[in-house]
Every structure is written in structure tokens, then in C-alpha cells.
Amino acid sequence: MKSDERAHDSVPTDDATGLPGLRSWGAVYLAVLIVLVVWIGLLTALTRLYS
């Protein structure tokens, strides 16, 4: 088996995310990081409220 002989059908042809409102991958990554910050904020609030 040689690596060069493998089919290259999986090489990406476009960078579209296919997600409504998040057209670039940069926007998707930013949204994920915002969700992380929101999670930490909510968990901090939970800690302050009940500890």
C-alpha cells in the first residue's frame, strides 16, 4: 500500500459552514467560545448563589 496511491476524494473543496447566520468558520469558532464563556459565567453564578 502506498499513501500516494490513495484516492484524494476527501480533500475539501469549499469552506462553507452551511449554518444559518454563521457563514465562516471563524464565526462558528467565535460562537463556540462565547458559549464557553456563558457556561463559565452561569456556573460561577450557581457557585455564588448556593455556596
Place this chain on the structure above:
Amino acid sequence: MNALDYIVLAGTMLGIAGYGIWRTRGRRDLNAYLKGAGKTPWLVIGLSVMATQASAITFMSTPGQGYADGLGFVQFYFGVPLAMVIIAAFFLPIYRRLNVYTAYEFLGRRFDGKTRLLGAALFLLQRGLGAGITIYAPAIILSTVFGWRLDVTIVLSGLVVVIYTASGGSEAVSLTQKYQMAVIFAGMVTAFVVLLVKLPANLSLTDALTIAGGFHKMKAVDFSVDVHRRYTLWSGLLGGLFIQLSYSGTDQSQVQRYISGTSLRESRLGLMFNALCKIPMQFFILLLGVAVFVFYQFAPPPIVFDQAAWSRQVERNPVQLHALEADFAALHERKSLLIRQWLDARHAGDAQGEEHARAAAQDVQEKADALRDQALKAAGAHATGNDNDYVFITFILKYLPHGVIGLLIAAFFGAALSSKAAELNALGSTTTVDLYLHVVKRQATDAHSVAASRWFTVLWGLVAIAFALFANLSENLIQAVNILGSIFYGVMLGLFLAAFFLKWIGGTAIFWAALAAQTLVFVLYFSFNISYLWLTPIGCGACLLLSMAVQAAVQS
């Protein structure tokens, strides 16, 4: 367990494994066997990545963590979204462009053959031991609770996963993981609902959280900068980022799951799915443990959850240990009364009465904890380290209805099989592609390569079963797996970060730097008392710095 539970358990497990074998029968093409022919959609990738990460240990041991230490363990997962973004942006496009079967094949292309072998060897060593723990962990608990023979449980559960993983390859693993995750989610949600229903009728959700908070179970985020504390916001973000980046970005059991996507887009979306779902999922499982803690403030808990170990000791020393149990039960009664007074005062707006009852309840809890420690010591060393692993399964067996018990045990087995299958699949693939086809037989046909991969999968399955038969762990199981990973992952990540971002570093420099950094991590782990989460950044940093120094020395 009764007949209904066994029917649910056997039907679920054999149905899923049989489906995987049937759907992937007769695979002879290496690309299909190792990467599912690149046809996996994003949801299957996302579920598959999560299922690989979430072993049976996650679902047995994590509620026990929540019961004993509260929500703080969730911080370990804060690094996951950061790691997923970095992998999707930088690692994944390169893996797909080079069309590699394993992550270590990339190291060979970037550096040289010996660095590829070193990366593969570190993975095989770490993951081979880890596979043993993932077989041993659920087997020890299930055999203890049900009275099954431990060796038979290990061998049977190990053989089931070896058969369908070796026969169906990567595609069978991904296909079955989708259904295993469905069973796991169904089981955990059902357990949570039943738990809420079984709490006292007049106890509101706020009351339950107040009780949990009063016993320090609601501290989800800790801003402390003390490096001796295992779980803080900073160790979670930084240490968690490094360990997740190395696990998800360089561990073949993970890489194999997401390089199989139909396109780069599908693979990226699968990773983003994991980035979004991981923290809520772990939070939910820990909250389940906290809810079990609140439940046991009103229902009498056993003094030791590993009842088999406890019963053996009671037979030997009945007078003293029954007295210990009676004292523990009396403290529980007293604490329940104080908690009710605490809540009544809270509802009446009596701040002073609330504080007084709360402090008294905490004082009784401390006395009960001291008695429990005494009982754990009496129950023997084996139970001392990991009694929390028995908390959730003891609750399930005592308080959940039949049928649901079968579903929950199926969820544990499903999680065990899904993570084991991915590990064995990755071990077989790496041994085939990076050792056998790279060193021994360079010109092999696809049929020969698939056959070799099947046999290596079987071989690693047998090694893992043998390791599990001789394992004896003192740590809480979920932590044992993470500690093992943190020892090896830093250097592995250093190898890959140098490959991706330090273009001027050559193969010889990184090879010797990696060996030296791994030695340093071993010395630090065995000689100093620092949180294991820091071992990964230290190993990674040492590998990168030493590689730069060696490269500079070589060039000069």
C-alpha cells in the same frame, strides 16, 4: 436484577453489537475498514467522538465524584471547546489534506520514520494500558454488585467488543456508538427523573440546591491559583486545554473518529458538536451525583457503598462494625432532623435559626464522614480508594424500578463497549499502519492489510483483557484514566505542535527532545506532589523547548 432487567440488558447489547457486525460484514478495503470509506456524517462523528471519550467509568464514577466532591470536576472539561476549535482550525485540515490513516503517519511525513515510531509507541503504551482500565473498571463494579465472577465478567465483556470491532472496523465502531449513546442518554435522563420524583414531596429544587450548597457540593468554579488544588478554573482552562488538545488532536482513538467524515465540513461540525455538548453533559452527570447526595440526606445511606466488601468484614468482626453502623444511622437521623429545621427556618425567613441549624447539620456531617472513613478502613484497602465508584450503582439497584435497572446497566455496558471498541480499533490501526506496514511489510495488498489490522485488534484486545485481569487500582477510576493520559499526552502534543508550527525543527532534534521530556514527566510525577493536570503542559513545554535547543545545537 430480575428477568425483565436481563432481557433489556441482553437485548440492547446483543442487538447493537449484532447490528454493527451485520452492517459492515465482508469489509476487504483498507480505507473502508480504517476510515469507514470517508462517509461518516457530522452527527455520527460528534456522537462517536463523545462516545469514545465517555467510557463506562464516566457514567459510574462521575456521579460518585459529584456525590463526594460536588460539581468542581466540571472544570476539567473547560479546555474541551478551546481544544476542539484549535483542532478543527489547524490539525484537521492537515490530516485530511495528507489523507493519512493515523496521526503518527503525519509525524513520519513531517519529520522522519523514527519520530513516527516514537509517536506510535507512546500512543500504544498509553492507550494499551488505558484499554485495560476501561475493561477492568466496569467489570470490577458490576461483578462486585451482582456477585458475578470478576474474571468471567472481564473476559466475556472483552470478547464481545473484540469480535465486533475486529469484524467491522472503524465503520462498525461509529455505527454502534450512535445507538450506544442513545441508550446512555436515555438511561441517565431516566435515572435523573426517577431521582427527582423520589425526593421528599415538599422539597423544592431551590431547597435541594441549598442543601447541596450547604455541604459544599455546589462549588462548580474555583478561582484559586493554588497549584496543589486539582480542579480550578485555571487548571481546567490551561491544563484541561493541553490534555484535551493532546487527547483529541493526537490520540488515534479520537483522530480515527473524525478523519472519517464525508468532508472537512462534516468533520469540523462533528468536533463543534462535541465542543458545545461536553460541558453540559459532564455537568449533568455530576449534578446527578449531587442529587443522589441530597436524596441520601433523607433516605438512609449505607455506611460503605461497596456492600460486598463491607459484608465480608462484618462477618469477621460483627460486634464492632454493627456498632459503627448503628452510630452512623443515628447521626443520619439527627442530620435529617437538623436539615428539616434548617429548611423550615429558611422558609420562615428566620436567618439566625437557619444559620444555627445549618452549622449543626454540617457538624453532624463531619462526624458521619469520620465514621465513614473508619468504616472504609475497616472494609479493607481496596474499598478505601474507590468507594465513591459504587455510589450510583448502589442507588440504581436499591431505588430504581425493574426494567429501568436493566436499561441503566445496558447504558454502562454500552459506554464500556463504545470506548473499548474505539480504543482497540485505534490500537489495531496504529500497529498495522505505523509498525507492520511501515517496518515489516511495505508492499501489502488491501486484503492483507485488513486481515493484519483484524489480527492486531484481536491481539490488543487480548492484551487489554490480560491487563484487566491483573489490575488493582487505588485511585477513583475516572481519575486513574486521566492521570495515565496526562503522563504521556504532554510529550505527544509537543511532537505534534512542533510538527504543525515549528517548521525549522528537524526529526533528530524532536526525537531526542521528546525522549528527554518524557523522562522529565516521569520524574516529576513520581517525585513531586503537583496536580496531574499540570503534567501535560509541562511535558509539552519541555518537549518544545528542548527540541529548539537541540536543533540550535545541531545547526551550530
